[in-house]
Amino acid sequence: MFKPNLIAAAVALACASAALAQDADSSKIREELKQMKDDYEQRVRALEKRVSEAEATAGKSERGTPAGAVAGRSGESAFNPAISLILQGTYANTSQDPETYQITGFVPSGGEVGPPKRSFGLDETELVVSANVDPYFRGHLVAALTPENEVEVEEAYFQTLALGKGFTLKGGRYFSGIGYQNEIHQHAWDFQDAPLPYKAFLGGQLKQDGLQLRWVAPTPFFLELGAEATSGDQFPGSDRNKNGTNGGSVFGHVGGDIGPSYAWRAGVSYLKATAQDRPYEDVDSVGGAVTNSFTGDAKLWIVDAILKWAPNGNPARTNFKLQGEYFSFEQDGTLTYDDTGGTNAFGTVASSFATDQSGWYAQGVWQFMPRWRVGYRYDRLDRGTVTNGIVNNGLGPTAADFPVLADHNPSRNTVMIDWSPSEFSRLRVQYASDESRIGVTDRVFIVQYIMSLGAHGAHKF
Amino acid sequence: MKWLKIAMTALLAALAAPASAALNIFACEPEWGALAKELAGEKASIYVATTALQDPHRIEARPSLIARARTADLVVCSGAELEIGWLPLLQSQSGNPKIQTGQAGLFEAADHVALLEVPRVLDRSQGDVHPGGNPHIHLSPYNIEEVAVALAQRMAQIDSGEAAHYQVRTKAFLERWRQAIVRWEREGAPLKGMPIVVHHKDLTYLSKWLGLREIGELEPKPGLPPTVSHLSNLLSRLGRDPAKAVVRSAYSDPQAAEWLSARAKIPAVTLPFTVGGSDKAKDLFGLYDDTLSRLLAVNK
Numbered sequence: 001m002f003k004p005n006l007i008a009a010a011v012a013l014a015c016a017s018a019a020l021a022q023d024a025d026s027s028k029i030r031e032e033l034k035q036m037k038d039d040y041e042q043r044v045r046a047l048e049k050r051v052s053e054a055e056a057t058a059g060k061s062e063r064g065t066p067a068g069a070v071a072g073r074s075g076e077s078a079f080n081p082a083i084s085l086i087l088q089g090t091y092a093n094t095s096q097d098p099e100t101y102q103i104t105g106f107v108p109s110g111g112e113v114g115p116p117k118r119s120f121g122l123d124e125t126e127l128v129v130s131a132n133v134d135p136y137f138r139g140h141l142v143a144a145l146t147p148e149n150e151v152e153v154e155e156a157y158f159q160t161l162a163l164g165k166g167f168t169l170k171g172g173r174y175f176s177g178i179g180y181q182n183e184i185h186q187h188a189w190d191f192q193d194a195p196l197p198y199k200a201f202l203g204g205q206l207k208q209d210g211l212q213l214r215w216v217a218p219t220p221f222f223l224e225l226g227a228e229a230t231s232g233d234q235f236p237g238s239d240r241n242k243n244g245t246n247g248g249s250v251f252g253h254v255g256g257d258i259g260p261s262y263a264w265r266a267g268v269s270y271l272k273a274t275a276q277d278r279p280y281e282d283v284d285s286v287g288g289a290v291t292n293s294f295t296g297d298a299k300l301w302i303v304d305a306i307l308k309w310a311p312n313g314n315p316a317r318t319n320f321k322l323q324g325e326y327f328s329f330e331q332d333g334t335l336t337y338d339d340t341g342g343t344n345a346f347g348t349v350a351s352s353f354a355t356d357q358s359g360w361y362a363q364g365v366w367q368f369m370p371r372w373r374v375g376y377r378y379d380r381l382d383r384g385t386v387t388n389g390i391v392n393n394g395l396g397p398t399a400a401d402f403p404v405l406a407d408h409n410p411s412r413n414t415v416m417i418d419w420s421p422s423e424f425s426r427l428r429v430q431y432a433s434d435e436s437r438i439g440v441t442d443r444v445f446i447v448q449y450i451m452s453l454g455a456h457g458a459h460k461f
Numbered sequence: 462m463k464w465l466k467i468a469m470t471a472l473l474a475a476l477a478a479p480a481s482a483a484l485n486i487f488a489c490e491p492e493w494g495a496l497a498k499e500l501a502g503e504k505a506s507i508y509v510a511t512t513a514l515q516d517p518h519r520i521e522a523r524p525s526l527i528a529r530a531r532t533a534d535l536v537v538c539s540g541a542e543l544e545i546g547w548l549p550l551l552q553s554q555s556g557n558p559k560i561q562t563g564q565a566g567l568f569e570a571a572d573h574v575a576l577l578e579v580p581r582v583l584d585r586s587q588g589d590v591h592p593g594g595n596p597h598i599h600l601s602p603y604n605i606e607e608v609a610v611a612l613a614q615r616m617a618q619i620d621s622g623e624a625a626h627y628q629v630r631t632k633a634f635l636e637r638w639r640q641a642i643v644r645w646e647r648e649g650a651p652l653k654g655m656p657i658v659v660h661h662k663d664l665t666y667l668s669k670w671l672g673l674r675e676i677g678e679l680e681p682k683p684g685l686p687p688t689v690s691h692l693s694n695l696l697s698r699l700g701r702d703p704a705k706a707v708v709r710s711a712y713s714d715p716q717a718a719e720w721l722s723a724r725a726k727i728p729a730v731t732l733p734f735t736v737g738g739s740d741k742a743k744d745l746f747g748l749y750d751d752t753l754s755r756l757l758a759v760n761k
Contacts, residue, residue: 166556216531222524255524263523312514370686456545
């Protein structure tokens with residue numbers, strides 16, 4: 001009721017000042033104008049005061065819009081799902097050619113696990129769409145636009161809302177619940193790339209097609225159990241063109257708070273997968289192309305723990321995050337060596353093959369002032385034992401014909417500093433001294449940006 | 462397989478535990494925990510997810526919160542997207558159908574009052590704006606009154622056996638509350654027109670009610686930490702249009718307020734903001750009493 005008056009007053013004032021300003025030489029008029037202005041300002045202030053008094057005392061008379069009934073929420077777009085977009089890109093300097101990247105001593109996992117391409121490059125652009133389907137299901141899609149101009153379905157799953165008793169069923173394609181970092185999207189990682197054990201044993205990150213059942217216990221502390229049945233297509237499994245499930249996992253997590261300042265979570269996971277003719281490329285002792293393929297079972301154990309600290313539980317100013325995971329990985333089956341595409345010295349030979357390997361990483365990230373964080377990560381793989389029947393039984397090829405499996409324990413030191421102007425943007429500089437390859441150290445320098453547009457994301461603990 | 466055994470034992474122990482008869486309430490913020498306590502008394506078992514020293518925008522869906530959300534019959538939050546960064550995760554990870562959006566077990570206070578500062582333009586260049594309006598509604602006593610009525614109805618709906626109990630307690634609470642409002646408005650009358658600088662736009666409803674004049678914010682845009690250039694601009698503005706105090710809430714970083722207070726030579730006041738934010742803010746009445754006395758102390 002007061003606003004039209006205010007606007008009218010402002011318009012009148014504006015007109016008056018425009019008209020009067022033309023009469024530039026008259027200081028008397030200027031003086032009058034100033035008085036008028038002061039007068040109006042006083043009156044506006046008085047009006048404002050009256051408005052707020054009226055609103056405060058009347059309370060119910062000056063009704064606004066309750067949050068639940070946002071105006072303009074009608075028509076076809078009213079039910080549009082929440083959409084957000086993540087833009088990511090890098091600038092990279094590497095002392096070694098990224099094309100030659102390998103984790104020596106370990107069967108290649110087939111994932112895109114090397115450092116980013118040199119110079120400027122894009123990371124995956126993620127389009128996230130999610131909404132409740134109905135009272136019973138929620139749907140979620142993450143489509144990745146790759147720098148190679150392809151579209152990949154990163155995650156596409158439904159999730160139940162109404163099973164009750166703490167149960168949630170998820171179906172479709174999703175990041176497996178094993179370990180800690182596996183379920184977290186790359187844009188929310190604290191470093192540009194995955195730790196070495198993820199690269200060596202899970203192809204960077206395990207996403208799979210299947211079903212996942214989780215159960216949260218009705219306890220005051222956090223206890224969660226989960227199981228997955230999957231097609232097992234991705235490393236360490238492979239597509240077997242077979243009915244039924246081809247892999248699965250179980251995991252359990254516990255967690256809680258220690259006082260108001262600390263929160264933690266720890267877990268154990270077990271994954272089993274079966275591979276059939278899972279190939280990897282290598283070269284023989286004279287540089288000829290070789291295709292090896294593995295058929296057999298793979299088992300992976302992960303122990304994970306994370307501890308977060310923030311003074312009084314308020315991370316706005318400073319906070320610290322300590323995270324670590326240990327992996328134990330076994331494979332048992334048959335390896336087939338095929339150099340018919342190269343020197344054809346031995347043709348195709350096959351024998352028993354088993355590995356018993358492990359790896360771990362630990363990282364700490366400290367926000368030392370608002371917007372700024374520094375982090376350090378150490379990751380390491382232990383080659384353990386590789387029992388290669390082809391070499392041991394003298395079927396022809398020697399250890400020199402399996403250079404990828406050479407005796408090497410890869411390790412890496414990584415430091416990063418990032419700056420987040422707001423919750424929605426982050427710039428990062430990362431440097432790694434990477435001894436993934438045998439005999440050489442790759443010095444990897446990366447500048448990265450991460451921008452989130454659209455719906456406000458909610459990040460997992 | 463030892464861990465599996467341990468997990469199974471814990472599981473069985475959990476299942477064997479008798480379900481408590483009381484209404485399990487999960488309060489997102491201390492003010493709603495306190496209000497629920499006023500209305501339900503001993504009939505509810507109340508878990509408060511955050512403290513007065515935590516910024517309700519910046520809470521993580523910690524394991525402990527998921528565990529508590531799992532057993533909640535009723536989740537009481539501010540709403541208006543204040544908890545957008547964590548409540549959706551609690552809903553999707555707790556496996557609790559009662560607290561899903563649209564169910565009676567999710568009560569959002571902002572749905573029951575008139576919101577101020579509903580943005581005309583929705584664009585993140587304006588900072589972390591809330592599309593529905595300013596969600597920090599609990600520092601207007603009239604909002605508390607309206608939320609109390611709605612919350613009591615919701616409690617009675619979920620726990621119909623105790624409906625009469627909630628009704629009686631709510632009536633008694635509202636009576637005391639209305640008397641207190643009369644007292645607060647009498648005591649707070651001198652605060653009308655008092656010019657203040659705030660840290661974040663979280664005192665809007667209090668200012669509206671008491672007639673405080675907010676002439677600046679320490680945050681350059683909502684949700685962004687204060688910058689030196691913004692504070693310097695603010696300081697020179699205060700030279701022309703002086704404020705009586707720099708007012709911040711207990712959870713916000715004191716540095717910026719202290720910086721401005723020292724240079725503008727005006728006192729810095731820390732308000733409890735919510736229940737537990739000061740020694741005296743033990744319940745909603747104490748929260749308002751202490752807030753008023755702290756403001757009156759610097760309004761000289």
